[in-house]
Amino acid sequence: MNTARILVFALTFLLPVGAAAQNGEQQFANLGDFKLESGEVIRDFRLGYRTFGQLNGDKSNAVLFPTWFTGISKDLIDLIGPGKLVDSSKYFVVALDAIGDGVSTSPSNSKLQPHMKFPRFTIRDMVNSQHQFATETLRLSHVKAVMGISMGGMQTFQWMVAFPDFMDKAIPIVGSPRLAPYDLMLWTAENDAITSDPDWKNGDYRENPTRGRLAEFEALAITTPGKYNRDNTRDKALASIEQAKNQPAFDANNHIRQSQAMMALDVSAPFGGSMERAAQAVKAKVLVIANDTDHMVTPGPALAFGQLLSTEVLELNNLCGHLLLECEGPRVNAAVADFLAK
Numbered sequence: 001m002n003t004a005r006i007l008v009f010a011l012t013f014l015l016p017v018g019a020a021a022q023n024g025e026q027q028f029a030n031l032g033d034f035k036l037e038s039g040e041v042i043r044d045f046r047l048g049y050r051t052f053g054q055l056n057g058d059k060s061n062a063v064l065f066p067t068w069f070t071g072i073s074k075d076l077i078d079l080i081g082p083g084k085l086v087d088s089s090k091y092f093v094v095a096l097d098a099i100g101d102g103v104s105t106s107p108s109n110s111k112l113q114p115h116m117k118f119p120r121f122t123i124r125d126m127v128n129s130q131h132q133f134a135t136e137t138l139r140l141s142h143v144k145a146v147m148g149i150s151m152g153g154m155q156t157f158q159w160m161v162a163f164p165d166f167m168d169k170a171i172p173i174v175g176s177p178r179l180a181p182y183d184l185m186l187w188t189a190e191n192d193a194i195t196s197d198p199d200w201k202n203g204d205y206r207e208n209p210t211r212g213r214l215a216e217f218e219a220l221a222i223t224t225p226g227k228y229n230r231d232n233t234r235d236k237a238l239a240s241i242e243q244a245k246n247q248p249a250f251d252a253n254n255h256i257r258q259s260q261a262m263m264a265l266d267v268s269a270p271f272g273g274s275m276e277r278a279a280q281a282v283k284a285k286v287l288v289i290a291n292d293t294d295h296m297v298t299p300g301p302a303l304a305f306g307q308l309l310s311t312e313v314l315e316l317n318n319l320c321g322h323l324l325l326e327c328e329g330p331r332v333n334a335a336v337a338d339f340l341a342k
Contacts (some may be wrong), residue, residue, distance in 0.1 A: 024050045024051070024077055024080070026050060026073070026074070027049055027051070028049070029049065029133050030044075031046065031132055031133065031136075032045065033045065034132075036119060036120075036122070036125045037121075037122050037124055038119065038120065038121075038122075041119070042099070042105055042118070042119060042121070043113055044112060046104065047096070047097060047129055047133050048072070048073055048096075048097030048101075048103035048104045049094055049095060049097060050073045051094050052080045052081070052094075053088035053089065056092070059140055059141075060142070060144060061090065061092050061144050062092045062093075062138070062143040063092065063093045063094065063143065063144050063145045064096060064145070064167075065079075065086060065093055065095045065096065065146075065152070066098050066126065066146075066151075066152045066156070067098045067148075067151070067152055068148070068152045069259070069262065070101070070254075070258070071150075071151075071152075072097055072102065073096065073097045076095040077095070079325075080093050080095065083333070084333060085325070085333050086147065086336060091144060094134075096130050096133070098151065098258070099121050099129060099258075100118075100121065100254050100257045100258040100261070101258070102251055102254050106254050107257055108251040108254050115253045116253060120260055120261075120264075121261055122261050123151075123154050123158045123265045124158055125261070126158075126261065127155055127158045127159050127163070128162075130155075130159075131163055131166065144169065145169040145170065145284075145340060146159045146166075146169075146171075147170070147171035147173065147336070148171075148175060149174060149325075150175060150296070150297055150322065151175070152175065153172035153175015154175045154177075154262060154297075155175075156170050156175055157170075157172050157265075157302075158177075160282045160284050161270075161278050164282055164283040164284065165283060168285065169284055169285045169286070169339065169340065170284045170287075171336055172288055173332070174289065174297055174322055174324060175302060176265070176297050176298075177267040177268070177275070177278070177301055177302065177305045178265055178268065179262060179265060179297070179301070180298045180300050183262075184263055186217065186221055187259040188263070190214055190259065191256050191260075193214060193217070194209050194210060194255065194256060195256075197213060208248075208249055210251070210252045210255055211246075211248070211249045212242075212244040212246070212249065215241055215244035219240070220295075221296040221321075222295075222296050222321060223320055223323055224295070224321045227319040227320055227321070275304070275305060276308055279305060282309055285312075285342075286306070286309050286311040286312065287311070287312045287313075287314065287335065287339045288309075288312070289316070289324075289332060290303055290315055291318065291320065291321060291324040292315060292316065293317060293321045294322045294324070295322065296321065296322035299315070303315065314335050
């Protein structure tokens with residue numbers, strides 16, 4: 001075992017969790033062969049994470065913050081800290097790399113199950129891996145909150161149903177408990193664009209087929225026509241597509257497996273398809289945050305689930321669509337801070 005791994009071992013297992021490195025460095029937890037809902041196994045699974053802030057004496061201030069679709073824990077850093085989305089001066093914030101993000105074990109980095117040999121996984125599998133990590137590595141039996149944006153919000157909905165006693169509060173932001181038909185069409189179209197590319201080669205490609213090819217879908221879905229037209233000229237729009245072709249993109253195999261997980265999500269499945277029964281299982285206090293103009297993860301299912309829970313809902317309506325934090329970041333930050341403080 002090299003020096004770095006000895007240090008990580010010491011910090012994780014020999015010292016109290018609150019004494020571990022809290023500066024947001026990338027860390028990994030080895031969970032061994034991880035069994036999926038399907039019965040298949042991800043071999044030698046390791047989960048990436050970063051921690052911020054200090055765990056208090058009674059371990060009551062931990063907040064789990066899983067990543068969005070195509071996102072990694074590094075992307076969450078700018079949202080964590082005093083005055084930001086979640087305050088690490090008050091809470092022990094754990095940013096979690098979801099399965100398939102290219103940091104945690106994924107089709108792109110698995111040596112034993114590379115590319116499309118990597119088994120399909122679900123949002124529930126993501127949550128199960130995070131629960132195992134939280135209980136076995138961080139030695140937490142309960143957390144203050146689980147929160148997330150987009151696919152992170154989907155994981156949050158799954159958390160509140162799958163492990164209802166594990167958290168005091170849950171904050172899904174532009175997430176969904178089950179994707180709407182419009183959403184399914186978007187992700188299906190993106191995957192079809194990848195697999196119809198001559199470079200795809202059933203996932204064993206040399207040139208990543210997502211390079212530039214999905215920029216059009218993202219531009220159309222992630223914001224609104226009003227904001228896009230306000231921020232771009234005709235020439236700038238066309239130039240951005242050309243520019244995307246020369247920039248690194250999220251790995252196509254990871255894209256397909258994570259999007260398949262989102263499309264398969266249905267928190268009502270263990271309850272005979274009843275969202276009412278799924279909502280009855282929730283014990284956490286919940287704040288649902290959605291944007292009426294969101295065309296990437298349309299807000300209907302999240303708002304409907306919020307009604308079933310009779311819980312707090314922050315329903316916004318602005319030009320930013322799925323990127324609601326660009327328009328109303330301070331308002332959302334304040335709402336999250338108030339909710340966590342109650």
